[in-house]
Amino acid sequence: MATREQQIEVAERVVAEQGWGAWPVCSARYGLHGKEGAGSGSGGLDDAGEDGADVTEEGPVGAGGADPSGGVSDGTARTHVVRAGESLWAIAQMYGLPGGWPELYEANREAVGPLPDVLAIGTELELDED
Numbered sequence: 001m002a003t004r005e006q007q008i009e010v011a012e013r014v015v016a017e018q019g020w021g022a023w024p025v026c027s028a029r030y031g032l033h034g035k036e037g038a039g040s041g042s043g044g045l046d047d048a049g050e051d052g053a054d055v056t057e058e059g060p061v062g063a064g065g066a067d068p069s070g071g072v073s074d075g076t077a078r079t080h081v082v083r084a085g086e087s088l089w090a091i092a093q094m095y096g097l098p099g100g101w102p103e104l105y106e107a108n109r110e111a112v113g114p115l116p117d118v119l120a121i122g123t124e125l126e127l128d129e130d
Contacts, residue, residue: 021083021090028093078127082119088112095127 002010014022020032027033080091088101097104105116108125 021086024086024090028090033094080125082123084121088116
């Protein structure tokens, strides 16, 4: 059986290589996303999501960033690129989407396809409501 220190070492390697999406349920619960920055320090909750690797913003140059809390939109569109092991439920939880996974699926039905439980890696999902 691995010691606590060995388990932490493995977890730090996984989050550095795969990001917080390696643990979609825990990541969603604690609002963690993206990858750890190289040399970011402790690898704890304080460092989570600093680089916003999963969220891209599109809109006019100089426009403010999208509100990750799902607040008032400033004209930019938030998107999420699907990674291995992710589900619509986990993504909706991660971003606190008010309609949950069903609304995320409806907004992205064309990109996702007929099976909402089968996500292709690399699929770009629109996170904002239309």
